[in-house]
Amino acid sequence: MSSFIFRNARVIDPVRKIDSRGDVGVIDGRIAEASEVRGGEVIDLGGKVLSPGFIDLHVHLRQPGNNMAETIASGTAAAAAGGFTSVVAMPNTNPPADTAGAIEFLRQTAAKKAVVRVLPCGCMTKGYAGEEMAGIGSLKAAGVVALSDDGRCIQDHALMRHVVEYAKSFNLPILDHCEDKCLAAGGVMHEGKWSVLLGMNGISGASEELMIARNIILARQIGWKIHMQHVSVKESVELLRNARAKGIPVTGEATPHHLTLTDECIKKYDTNYKMNPPLRSEEDRLALIAGVADGTITAIATDHAPHTMTAKMVEFDYAPFGIIGLETALPVSYGELVAKGVISLPKLVELFTAGPADILGFDDYSLAPGNPADLTVFDPEAKYTVDKEQFKSNSRNTPFDGWEVQCKTMLTMVGGKIVYNEL
Numbered sequence: 001m002s003s004f005i006f007r008n009a010r011v012i013d014p015v016r017k018i019d020s021r022g023d024v025g026v027i028d029g030r031i032a033e034a035s036e037v038r039g040g041e042v043i044d045l046g047g048k049v050l051s052p053g054f055i056d057l058h059v060h061l062r063q064p065g066n067n068m069a070e071t072i073a074s075g076t077a078a079a080a081a082g083g084f085t086s087v088v089a090m091p092n093t094n095p096p097a098d099t100a101g102a103i104e105f106l107r108q109t110a111a112k113k114a115v116v117r118v119l120p121c122g123c124m125t126k127g128y129a130g131e132e133m134a135g136i137g138s139l140k141a142a143g144v145v146a147l148s149d150d151g152r153c154i155q156d157h158a159l160m161r162h163v164v165e166y167a168k169s170f171n172l173p174i175l176d177h178c179e180d181k182c183l184a185a186g187g188v189m190h191e192g193k194w195s196v197l198l199g200m201n202g203i204s205g206a207s208e209e210l211m212i213a214r215n216i217i218l219a220r221q222i223g224w225k226i227h228m229q230h231v232s233v234k235e236s237v238e239l240l241r242n243a244r245a246k247g248i249p250v251t252g253e254a255t256p257h258h259l260t261l262t263d264e265c266i267k268k269y270d271t272n273y274k275m276n277p278p279l280r281s282e283e284d285r286l287a288l289i290a291g292v293a294d295g296t297i298t299a300i301a302t303d304h305a306p307h308t309m310t311a312k313m314v315e316f317d318y319a320p321f322g323i324i325g326l327e328t329a330l331p332v333s334y335g336e337l338v339a340k341g342v343i344s345l346p347k348l349v350e351l352f353t354a355g356p357a358d359i360l361g362f363d364d365y366s367l368a369p370g371n372p373a374d375l376t377v378f379d380p381e382a383k384y385t386v387d388k389e390q391f392k393s394n395s396r397n398t399p400f401d402g403w404e405v406q407c408k409t410m411l412t413m414v415g416g417k418i419v420y421n422e423l
């Protein structure tokens with residue numbers, strides 16, 4: 001395997017609290033002191049940022065079941081283009097990833113087709129139907145890194161309690177889609193001023209708040225980690241903030257779209273603004289940003305949810321929920337959080353690296369010599385226009401097409417192999 005020296009990097013390594021000019025070496029797929037590399041390829045970064053590879057906790061790869069929308073090959077190519085070196089693959093495929101066999105399929109296909117690491121996530125319940133617990137022990141043995149029924153939420157609190165107990169005994173974090181079905185029923189957008197004005201059925205913020213409260217209670221009672229996916233409302237942020245202050249092991253992620261867009265966008269009736277949870281009010285959006293700024297929210301995750309053009313090109317009510325995000329996450333988050341002075345650049349890097357690594361229970365996700373050479377190089381100064389036709393994803397369902405953005409992925413390296421290069 002080849003060696004590399006990255007010269008003149010702005011090295012940002014949140015775990016080791018480093019933000020300084022320097023060189024980073026890679027020998028045989030691992031990070032090394034640059035001075036120890038003999039005769040490797042020299043790449044001058046001219047001050048561009050080099051950081052640990054980004055981890056996306058929340059990605060829908062759609063294979064098996066909907067290869068038109070995405071495959072493991074196309075989804076991981078999109079991830080590489082976005083600077084992600086690892087993605088957690090949500091199990092709501094068809095068939096769902098609720099057995100060791102399904103996880104084995106994912107792992108074997110990823111070994112052949114993926115360009116970044118695919119971290120399998122298994123269902124909490126059989127068929128993610130929320131009725132019967134999945135075989136959590138065999139999912140663990142097959143290599144899942146977490147459990148989730150994403151797309152749906154277990155409504156039966158006693159069942160959820162048992163799942164959390166099993167997850168604890170198998171040392172698996174739970175990534176939960178928090179949504180009370182009764183309160184959300186029939187809704188297609190956020191319940192608020194705009195749903196009234198547009199005459200559309202709303203999804204109450206309380207549907208999320210209620211299940212976040214439920215999960216906080218279970219995390220406290222059982223003493224186990226529950227991570228709240230795609231947190232979207234103000235009240236959820238407040239609940240999380242208070243619970244974390246008390247030491248309850250709960251965490252939350254924010255998506256780039258919930259940080260930047262609101263329910264007002266729905267007036268365009270464009271189904272690329274339809275996702276679950278829905279775009280919320282401006283007040284909710286600002287609360288989410290405040291939660292990121294004060295450390296209540298410790299990860300940015302895309303909830304990359306590809307859908308084909310034909311699936312999305314229908315009346316708003318009938319379109320599936322979900323938008324893609326892997327190839328826009330970095331610039332969109334940079335624009336809202338760093339360019340506007342809400343957080344520093346190292347903090348943004350943390351939200352894409354050490355934050356998600358910690359939620360998964362990985363330790364030392366840093367640029368320490370000896371660690372796997374999973375690296376992201378990006379240029380915070382580079383300005384460009386988002387063009388969905390250039391995406392590596394099989395899908396085009398993005399609300400960010402045509403956005404003038406700043407901060408571009410320049411190179412992605414996984415285990416010492418360059419999988420994306422724009423330098």
Ligand SMILES: NC(=O)N[C@@H](CC(=O)O)C(=O)O
Pocket residue numbers: 060092150151152177274275276277303305306320321322323
């Ligand atoms: N976010 C979405 O709107 N859709 C996701 C499911 C989910 O993340 O809940 C999907 O699988 O399409």
Ligand SMILES: [Zn+2]
Pocket residue numbers: 150151152177229230276277
């Ligand atoms: Zn979800």
Ligand SMILES: [Zn+2]
Pocket residue numbers: 058060090150151303305
């Ligand atoms: Zn999802």
